[in-house]
Amino acid sequence: MPHSSTLDLGAAIDTAATAAHTGAGILQAYAHNRGDLVIDHKARNDLVSQADREAEAAIIEVLRARTPEFGIVAEESGGAAQGLATWYIDPLDGTTNFLHGIPHYAVSIALVAHAGTRAGLGEPLKEDTPVIGVVYDPCREELFTAVYGIGSWLNGRRITCSRTASLNDAVLATGFPFRDFSFADQYMPMLHDAIRTTRGVRRMGAAALDLAWTACGRYDGYWEMGLAPWDVAAGTLIMREAGGVCHDMHQRDPWPIGGRLVAGNPEIALALQEMISPHLRVE
Structure with missing residues (x-):
């Protein structure tokens, strides 16, 4: 398989983390002035504000500048899966919490590699697979990251699931x-x-x-x-x-x-x- 079909996961995780921090900076700037936000109702209990839209635009700007070859699917602006891999973006997961001043929300960015793409040194993937994951909680300053085949971390320290058996x-x-x-x-x-x-x-x-x-x-x-x-x-x-x-x-x-x-x-x-x-x- 040609080199062009292999993803550089190291560069991708750096890009995703940078984009997440960029989006979160916009959210936190608005968090202290929530009363001034313009809020639209997409449907019942489905809210969107300037914070969502501006954070998403800033995230997409980073991703397009660094990885123009990848598709983008984002909550507010849509998009389509294409190329070797596609970014999936939620600029503000927990919008209702955010709008009510509940400090529990995050930026979520993932890269999903499409079937036939190589992720790192492994064999071509047989099916669409998330290969980069970043979830950033700006209220606690907790950055969760993951790279396919390598591991997951919280602020740079490896994490594992619980051992509870029942x-x-x-x-x-x-x-x-x-x-x-x-x-x-x-x-x-x-x-x-x-x-x-x-x-x-x-x-x-x-x-x-x-x-x-x-x-x-x-x-x-x-x-x-x-x-x-x-x-x-x-x-x-x-x-x-x-x-x-x-x-x-x-x-x-x-x-x-x-x-x-x-x-x-x-x-x-x-x-x-x-x-x-x-x-x-x-x-």
Whole structure:
């Protein structure tokens, strides 16, 4: 395979981290003046502000300058997958938290390599695969990063999933239906079972951080429905490179591009999948 089909993952992770810090700088500048933000309603409980749009534009500017050959799919401006790999960008994961002054939100940037591309020194990938993941929490100044085949880190220190082996001892993260309620009849029985089975369930309102926190062992597992690809692309790789599992809830797609996912260390992910599967409709 020609050299041009091989990704430089070292350069890509540096680019993603730079872009994430650039976007976060804009968010934090607005965080102290939230009352002045112009907020639009894309749909019920689906909000967007100048902060989202300006942070996304700044992130895209960095990515296009450094990697013009890659596709871009971003929450606010759209885009399309193309080339050897595509950036998936959420400039503000946790918009509702941000707008209400709740200090729990993040910038999420991932690079998804397309089938046939080489990531590093390995064989060409057989399916689309996240190969770079960055989730940056500017309130805590926590930078979660991952590189395919190499590992995951929090502020430069390697992270791994928890070793909790049983749902009875597990703390789980989740997200309630808030925008799309079409799956509520599937989700609510899952939540009922989780409350009765586990040590506790948390709902913090930022999917990228839920995945990152599961990757570093703060949560033992996580499941959610109704998300978007840019919500989960970076966190999927951070989870996997931390020794965990993150897969499509219906186990059809190579990564949870459809926005329904199960994640955790291998034992918890399996137990969680078994807990929710009886409530899933075949679609």
